[in-house]
Amino acid sequence: MKEPSQKKEKQFLQGNVISAYAALNAGATNFFGYPITPSSEIFETWVELTGDPDKPHKSPITNEPIGYLQLEDEMASGFAVTGACLAGKKAFTATAGPGNILMQDAFSAAEALRIPTVALIVQRGGLSTSTVIYSQEEVTLTCFGGNGEGFRIVYSPSGLQEVYNYTIKAFNTAWKYRYPTFVLSDGYQGKMQGEVVIKEMNKNFYTKPSPILLGENRKKGISTNMRNCYDQEEEMNEIINNYQKDFERDSLEIAESETYKAKDADVLIIAHGIVATAAKDAINSLRKEGMKIGLWRPITLRPLDRHSLLKNISHKKQIIYVESALGQMARLINDEIVSGLFKRSTDTDTARNNFKKNTQIREMFRPAIGITPEEIVKFVQNNE
Amino acid sequence: MSLQNTLKQNINKTQQLQPILPECVNLSTKPHSFCPGCGHPIVLNALGSVIDKLGIKNETVFLIDIGCSLLAWNYFDVDTTQTHHGRTIPVATGFKRANPNSIVIAYLGDGGGYAIGLQHLIHATLRNEAITTIIVNNLNYGMTGGQMAPTTISDQPETTTAPLGRDRKYHGNPINGPEMLNNLGIENQFIARSAVNNPIQLQMTIQRAIMHQIDNKGFSFVEALSYCPTNWKTNAQETIQSLEKFKKYYPNFEDTHKIK
Numbered sequence: 001m002k003e004p005s006q007k008k009e010k011q012f013l014q015g016n017v018i019s020a021y022a023a024l025n026a027g028a029t030n031f032f033g034y035p036i037t038p039s040s041e042i043f044e045t046w047v048e049l050t051g052d053p054d055k056p057h058k059s060p061i062t063n064e065p066i067g068y069l070q071l072e073d074e075m076a077s078g079f080a081v082t083g084a085c086l087a088g089k090k091a092f093t094a095t096a097g098p099g100n101i102l103m104q105d106a107f108s109a110a111e112a113l114r115i116p117t118v119a120l121i122v123q124r125g126g127l128s129t130s131t132v133i134y135s136q137e138e139v140t141l142t143c144f145g146g147n148g149e150g151f152r153i154v155y156s157p158s159g160l161q162e163v164y165n166y167t168i169k170a171f172n173t174a175w176k177y178r179y180p181t182f183v184l185s186d187g188y189q190g191k192m193q194g195e196v197v198i199k200e201m202n203k204n205f206y207t208k209p210s211p212i213l214l215g216e217n218r219k220k221g222i223s224t225n226m227r228n229c230y231d232q233e234e235e236m237n238e239i240i241n242n243y244q245k246d247f248e249r250d251s252l253e254i255a256e257s258e259t260y261k262a263k264d265a266d267v268l269i270i271a272h273g274i275v276a277t278a279a280k281d282a283i284n285s286l287r288k289e290g291m292k293i294g295l296w297r298p299i300t301l302r303p304l305d306r307h308s309l310l311k312n313i314s315h316k317k318q319i320i321y322v323e324s325a326l327g328q329m330a331r332l333i334n335d336e337i338v339s340g341l342f343k344r345s346t347d348t349d350t351a352r353n354n355f356k357k358n359t360q361i362r363e364m365f366r367p368a369i370g371i372t373p374e375e376i377v378k379f380v381q382n383n384e
Numbered sequence: 385m386s387l388q389n390t391l392k393q394n395i396n397k398t399q400q401l402q403p404i405l406p407e408c409v410n411l412s413t414k415p416h417s418f419c420p421g422c423g424h425p426i427v428l429n430a431l432g433s434v435i436d437k438l439g440i441k442n443e444t445v446f447l448i449d450i451g452c453s454l455l456a457w458n459y460f461d462v463d464t465t466q467t468h469h470g471r472t473i474p475v476a477t478g479f480k481r482a483n484p485n486s487i488v489i490a491y492l493g494d495g496g497g498y499a500i501g502l503q504h505l506i507h508a509t510l511r512n513e514a515i516t517t518i519i520v521n522n523l524n525y526g527m528t529g530g531q532m533a534p535t536t537i538s539d540q541p542e543t544t545t546a547p548l549g550r551d552r553k554y555h556g557n558p559i560n561g562p563e564m565l566n567n568l569g570i571e572n573q574f575i576a577r578s579a580v581n582n583p584i585q586l587q588m589t590i591q592r593a594i595m596h597q598i599d600n601k602g603f604s605f606v607e608a609l610s611y612c613p614t615n616w617k618t619n620a621q622e623t624i625q626s627l628e629k630f631k632k633y634y635p636n637f638e639d640t641h642k643i644k
C-alpha cells in the first residue's frame with residue numbers, strides 16, 4: 001500500500017494525490033464519491049490509503065479505521081458525507097463540473113443544518129458536461145450553489161503546496177465554524193505533478209470533530225431534533241438572519257488573502273488559484289521594465305477578505321481582473337467594492353465617483369482556457 | 385354540581401381517554417400536526433413501541449424525508465434529522481458507515497422512496513447497507529396536495545395530476561416496492577409490507593426489521609400501507625374501506641426464504 005511519507009523533504013507528486021494525503025493528515029476518516037475527471041485520482045488515492053476495506057488502515061491522527069464508499073451518484077455521495085459528519089467524522093468527497101452541480105443539493109442541506117462537509121472541487125470546463133480539462137468557472141456554483149445565501153467557506157489554492165496546506169486547513173475550519181467547506185482547485189492543479197512538502201499537521205490548528213447526532217446531549221438524556229423545512233416565513237427569516245450574523249462574525253477570522261508587490265503598485269492585478277501564479281510571473285517581468293504592478297489574490301473566495309481588498313484597491317490607477325472565466329471572480333469582488341467602499345462610506349456618491357474617476361478597471365477574461373504569464377504581460381502592455 | 389366541578393370532571397375523563405403513547409414519544413410536542421385520521425402516527429407509534437421494547441433510544445438515529453414524514457421531526461425523544469426529498473437513505477448510509485454501532489432508521493413517503501430517491505433505495509439494497517428503511521405508502525404525494533405517486537393505482541381517481549385515475553398507457557405503471565427489492569435476490573435481507581389497519585402486526589414487522597439490523601444481518605425494509613383521508617377525500621369509514629381495497633394491490637408481504 002501507498003502511504004504518504006512524512007519525510008520533511010520535497011516529494012514529486014500529482015496534485016490530486018497531494019489532496020488525498022492532505023485529507024489523511026487532516027484526520028479525515030470517511031470518503032464518499034462518484035468518479036469524475038479531473039478529480040478521480042483523489043478517490044483512487046484514498047482507496048489505496050485505505051487498503052483492504054475489511055482490515056482498513058488507521059488514521060494517523062485519530063487512530064480510527066478509515067474507509068470509503070463509491071455510491072450510485074453525486075447526490076448520494078454528498079448526502080452520505082452529511083450523514084457521516086452528523087455521526088462526528090471528518091468526512092469528504094471530491095468532484096467536478098456536473099458532479100458539483102448534483103452535489104449542491106447536499107451542500108445546501110449542509111448549509112441549512114450547519115454540517116461541516118468538506119468537498120474538494122477540481123474545476124473542469126464550464127457549460128454543462130463541457131471539457132474534462134480546466135476552467136475557473138465553478139466559482140459562482142461553489143460559492144452560491146443552492147437556494148441559500150452562500151454560508152460556506154471556499155478556499156482557492158494557488159500551487160501544489162497550497163493545495164496540500166489548504167486542504168488540511170479546510171477540514172479544521174469546517175469543524176471549527178461548522179460551515180460546508182470547499183477546496184476549489186482546478187484540472188491543471190489536480191493533474192499536474194510537482195514538488196511538495198508533505199508536512200504533518202500543526203496540532204495547534206487541529207479541530208476535533210464531535211458527533212452532531214448521538215453526541216454529548218444524548219448522553220445527558222437530551223435528544224437533538226433537527227430539520228431544514230419550516231412553515232412560518234418569520235421563523236425562516238430569523239434563522240437566516242442569525243446565520244448571517246454568525247457568518248459575518250466568523251468571516252473576520254476565516255477570510256484570507258495574499259498580496260504580492262502591491263504596496264507601491266499603480267496597477268493591481270486581481271486573480272485567484274493557478275492564474276495567480278501566472279500573474280506573479282507576469283508581475284516580475286513587468287517590474288523589470290519599471291512598471292509598478294502588483295497582485296491581490298483572494299485565498300478565500302467566500303468569505304472575501306474585505307478589509308484587505310478595500311485597503312489594496314484604494315489609490316490604484318488600474319485594476320485588472322484576470323481569470324479563466326467570464327468574470328465569476330470579478331463579480332464577487334465588484335459586489336464587495338460596491339457594498340464595502342460605496343455603501344458603507346458616509347458619502348456614497350463621492351466615494352463612488354472618486355473611485356471611478358481615479359481607477360480604470362480592465363478585464364482579462366479567458367473562459368475555460370489556461371492563462372500564461374506572457375499573455376498577461378501582453379494584455380497589461382496593450383492598454384488602448 | 386357547579387359548572388367548575390363539571391368541567392374538572394370532564395377534563396379528568398378526557399385525560400383518562402388519552403391514548404397510551406410509547407415512552408420515547410416526546411409529549412411536549414403533542415398534539416402532533418398530522419391530519420386527523422392519518423396513518424403516519426400509527427406507524428410512528430408502532431416504531432416507538434419497538435424502540436421502547438428493545439431499549440434502543442440512546443443508540444437510534446431517526447432520519448426523515450420531506451413529505452408528511454417531515455412532521456415527525458420532533459415526534460420522538462430520539463436524535464432526529466430531516467433531509468432533502470428522496471435523500472434520506474444516503475444520509476442513513478453515511479451515518480451508519482461512520483458509526484456502525486448506531487441503529488439507523490430511514491423514514492420516507494412512497495414518493496421519496498420510490499420516485500425521486502429510488503436509485504438510493506435500490507443501491508442500498510444491493511450494497512446490503514445495515515440500515516432499516518420504512519416507507520409509508522399512502523398512494524399519493526400527501527404533503528404537496530395529493531398528486532399522483534409511483535404507487536397510485538388505476539382505479540384511484542383522487543390524485544390531482546391524474547384526476548381520472550392512472551391511465552397505464554399514458555402515465556405508466558405503479559410500483560410494488562418490496563416485491564421489486566426482493567427480486568434483486570440479495571440473500572439474508574428482511575423485506576416486508578404491512579398495513580396500518582393491523583397495528584400489532586405492523587409493530588411486529590418493524591421489530592423484526594430492526595432486530596435484523598441489530599443482529600448485523602444487513603438491509604431491512606418495511607413498507608407500511610397507510611391512510612391519507614385528506615387526499616383520498618374519504619370519511620372514517622371510507623378510509624378504512626379504501627385501505628382494504630388498496631390491499632389487493634399492496635398485500636402484506638414477507639419472504640422469509642431468504643433469511644438464513
Ligand SMILES: Cc1ncc(C[n+]2csc(CCOP(=O)(O)OP(=O)(O)O)c2C)c(N)n1
Nearest residue numbers: 450451452469493494495496524525526527
Ligand atoms: C427536490 C424536491 N422536489 C419536490 C419537492 C416537493 N415535495 C415535497 S413533499 C413531496 C412529495 C411527498 O410525497 P411522499 O414522499 O409520498 O410523502 P407523503 O407526503 O405522501 O407522506 C414533494 C414532491 C421537494 N420538497 N423537493
Ligand code: SF4
Nearest residue numbers: 418419422452526612
Ligand atoms: S396529507 Fe395525508 S399523509 Fe399527510 S398528514 Fe394529511 S392525512 Fe397524513
